[in-house]
Amino acid sequence: xxxxxxxxxxxxxxxxxxxxxxxxxxxxxxxxxxxxxxxxxxxxxxxxxxxxxxxxxxxxxxxxxxxxxxxxxxxxxxxxxxxxxxxxxxxxxxxxxxxxxxxxxxxxxxxxxxxxxxxxxxxxxxxxxxxxxxxxxxxxxxxxxxxxxxxxxxxxxx
Amino acid sequence: xxxxxxxxxxxxxxxxxxxxxxxxxxxxxxxxxxxxxxxxxxxxxxxxxxxxxxxxxxxxxxxxxxxxxxxxxxxxxxxxxxxxxxxxxxxxxxxxxxxxxxxxxxxxxxxxxxxxxxxxxxxxxxxxxxxxxxxxxxxxxxxxxxxxxxxxxxxxxxxxxxxxxxxxxxxxxxxxxxxxxxxxxxxxxxxxxxxxxxxxxxxxxxxxxxxxxxxxxxxxxxxxxxxxxxxxxxxxxxxxxxxxxxxxxxxxxxxxxxxxxxxxxxxxxxxxxxxxxxxxxxxxxxxxxxxxxxxxxxxxxxxxxxxxxxxxxxxxxxxxxxxxxxxxxxxxxxxxxxxxxxxxxxxxxxxxxxxxxxxxxxxxxxxxxxxxxxxxxxxxxxxxxxxxxxxxxxxxxxxxxxxxxxxxxxxxxxxxxxxx
Numbered sequence: 001x002x003x004x005x006x007x008x009x010x011x012x013x014x015x016x017x018x019x020x021x022x023x024x025x026x027x028x029x030x031x032x033x034x035x036x037x038x039x040x041x042x043x044x045x046x047x048x049x050x051x052x053x054x055x056x057x058x059x060x061x062x063x064x065x066x067x068x069x070x071x072x073x074x075x076x077x078x079x080x081x082x083x084x085x086x087x088x089x090x091x092x093x094x095x096x097x098x099x100x101x102x103x104x105x106x107x108x109x110x111x112x113x114x115x116x117x118x119x120x121x122x123x124x125x126x127x128x129x130x131x132x133x134x135x136x137x138x139x140x141x142x143x144x145x146x147x148x149x150x151x152x153x154x155x156x157x158x
Numbered sequence: 159x160x161x162x163x164x165x166x167x168x169x170x171x172x173x174x175x176x177x178x179x180x181x182x183x184x185x186x187x188x189x190x191x192x193x194x195x196x197x198x199x200x201x202x203x204x205x206x207x208x209x210x211x212x213x214x215x216x217x218x219x220x221x222x223x224x225x226x227x228x229x230x231x232x233x234x235x236x237x238x239x240x241x242x243x244x245x246x247x248x249x250x251x252x253x254x255x256x257x258x259x260x261x262x263x264x265x266x267x268x269x270x271x272x273x274x275x276x277x278x279x280x281x282x283x284x285x286x287x288x289x290x291x292x293x294x295x296x297x298x299x300x301x302x303x304x305x306x307x308x309x310x311x312x313x314x315x316x317x318x319x320x321x322x323x324x325x326x327x328x329x330x331x332x333x334x335x336x337x338x339x340x341x342x343x344x345x346x347x348x349x350x351x352x353x354x355x356x357x358x359x360x361x362x363x364x365x366x367x368x369x370x371x372x373x374x375x376x377x378x379x380x381x382x383x384x385x386x387x388x389x390x391x392x393x394x395x396x397x398x399x400x401x402x403x404x405x406x407x408x409x410x411x412x413x414x415x416x417x418x419x420x421x422x423x424x425x426x427x428x429x430x431x432x433x434x435x436x437x438x439x440x441x442x443x444x445x446x447x448x449x450x451x452x453x454x455x456x457x458x459x460x461x462x463x464x465x466x467x468x469x470x471x472x473x474x475x476x477x478x479x480x481x482x483x484x485x486x487x488x489x490x491x492x493x494x495x496x497x498x499x500x501x502x503x504x505x506x507x508x509x510x511x512x513x514x515x516x517x518x519x520x521x522x523x524x525x526x527x528x529x530x531x532x533x534x535x536x537x538x539x540x541x542x543x544x545x546x547x548x549x550x551x552x553x554x555x556x557x558x559x560x561x562x563x564x565x566x567x568x569x570x571x572x573x574x575x576x577x578x
Contacts, residue, residue, distance in 0.1 A: 039548045064577075
C-alpha cells in the first residue's frame with residue numbers, strides 16, 4: 001500500500017472542505033465518537049424523519065482520514081433509510097477491515113471505495129471507521145461510540 | 159567457566175564515528191520501509207539493539223541457560239553468575255553504592271509500581287500528599303492515583319510553563335507537613351525537557367520527603383550518578399537503552415528498600431516458608447519473586463556496558479548536535495510548531511505541521527522511510543497543557559545521522575505540499 005494512494009485528491013478535498021460540518025438545530029439523535037489511542041473525537045448529529053435520515057452533521061477534532069470519512073459518510077447517508085445506512089456501515093467496516101470485498105455485486109460502497117487502501121494501514125483503520133461506529137451508535141440511540149474497550153462494536157478492530 | 163569476551167564497540171577518542179557505530183546495528187541496514195532507507199527516529203519509544211547485545215543473548219541461550227539461585231549444577235551456577243554480573247553492570251552504570259540496591263524489573267513502569275506498593279502502601283495514608291509533575295508519563299501518574307484512591311491521599315502536580323519547563327518555585331510551595339513522597343521525571347518523554355532533578359531532590363529532602371526519579375528517558379542520554387543525585391529511588395527501562403524489552407532496573411537506597419514490603423510474593427523472595435509464617439529474603443531478592451526474564455537482564459547488562467564504552471558524554475554531545483540541527487531545519491521550513499522548547503532538552507523534537515493531524519504526518523513520513531512516534535505519548539496532561547490532541551515526535555539516538563535529519567525535514571516538506 002502506497003499511502004499516496006490513500007491521500008488522494010478526493011480525501012484531501014473532504015478534509016479541507018468537510019461536507020455537513022457543524023450542528024443540526026433539532027437533532028433526533030446525537031452520538032459522540034472517540035478514539036482514545038490517537039485522540040480522534042467527533043460528534044455526530046442526526047435528524048430522523050420517520051425511518052429516513054433527512055438531516056446529518058458532524059463536528060470535532062480528528063485526522064484527515066477520519067474527517068474525510070465522516071464528511072463522505074454524511075453525504076452518502078443523507079436521505080437514506082436507517083436500514084440502507086446500516087447496510088453501508090457494514091459495507092464500510094467490511095471493506096476497511098478486509099473482510100468484505102467492495103467489488104462484490106450489490107455492495108453499496110460506491111465512491112467510498114477510495115478508503116479501500118486503509119485496510120493495508122492497520123494503525124489507521126480505526127481513524128476511518130470511527131465516524132461509522134458513531135453513526136451506528138446514533139441510529140441505535142447510544143450516546144458514545146469508541147474504537148476501544150466495551151464500546152467497540154467490532155471487538156478488537158484494527 | 160570460560161568467558162568469551164564481548165566485542166567492544168568501535169570507539170576512538172574524540173567525536174563519535176557514527177558510521178562505525180551504525181555498523182553494529184543490523185536492523186538499520188536490514189529494513190527498508192516502502193523501499194526507502196530507514197531513518198529510525200523513534201528512539202524515545204524504544205531503541206535498537208547492537209549486534210554485541212544480540213550476541214550476548216545468543217551466547218546465554220546457547221551456552222549458559224538454567225534457572226538461577228537454585229540448582230547446585232554447573233549451568234545454574236553459570237546462569238546465576240551471568241545474572242548477578244548484569245546487576246553489577248547496572249550498579250556501575252548508575253554508580254550505586256551497593257549491588258543489593260539494584261532490583262531487576264521488567265521496565266520503568268514496574269519499578270514505579272514496585273515503589274508504590276512496597277513503599278507507598280506501607281508508609282502513605284489518608285490525608286497525606288504525593289507530589290508529581292505536569293511532565294510525567296502516565297506510568298508515573300496512574301500508580302500514584304491508584305494509591306491516592308486506595309488510601310485517601312492527595313496528588314499534587316507541579317505546573318510547567320509554555321516552554322515545557324517546570325516551575326520550581328511553585329514546586330517548592332507545594333510541600334506541606336503532609337507531603338510524604340515525590341515522584342519526578344528526569345527527562346520528559348513528550349517534550350524532551352530535562353528537569354533540574356538535583357535541585358528538586360534537594361528541595362524535597364529539605365522537607366524530609368523521599369524522591370523517586372523516573373529515569374526512562376534520561377539514562378540513554380545523560381550520565382546518571384544516583385549517589386551524586388542523592389535520589390531515594392531511580393527507575394529505568396532496558397529497551398530504551400539498546401537492551402531487550404522486558405528488562406529494567408530500580409535503584410533504591412538500601413535502608414529504604416529494607417523497610418519496604420515486598421511487591422510480589424513467590425519463589426526466590428523468601429528465606430523460609432511455613433503455612434504459619436514466611437520470612438522474606440534479603441534485598442534485592444525480596445523484590446524479585448519468581449523466575450525473572452534472565453536473558454533479558456543479561457542483555458541489559460551487555461547494553462549498559464556497550465553504551466558505557468562509547469561514553470554518555472560523547473553520546474550526549476552528538477545527540478545535542480542532531481537536536482540543534484533538526485530544530486533549526488524544521489523551524490526554517492515555516493508553519494511547523496515545535497512543542498517543548500525548554501532551555502535544556504534531551505534529543506526529542508515534538509512538532510505539529512500546520513493544522514495537519516499528527517497521525518496523517520506519521521503515515522506520510524513512514525512513506526518516506528522516516529519512523530517517528532505520533533500520538534499523545536502516554537502523556538495526555540502534557541498534550542492538554544499545549545492544547546493539542548497529539549504530536550509527531552522525532553527522537554534521536556547516538557546512531558542517528560545528520561542525513562536522517564535531512565530525510566525528516568524533506569518528508570515534512572512533502573506533507574506541507576500535500577496539505578497546502
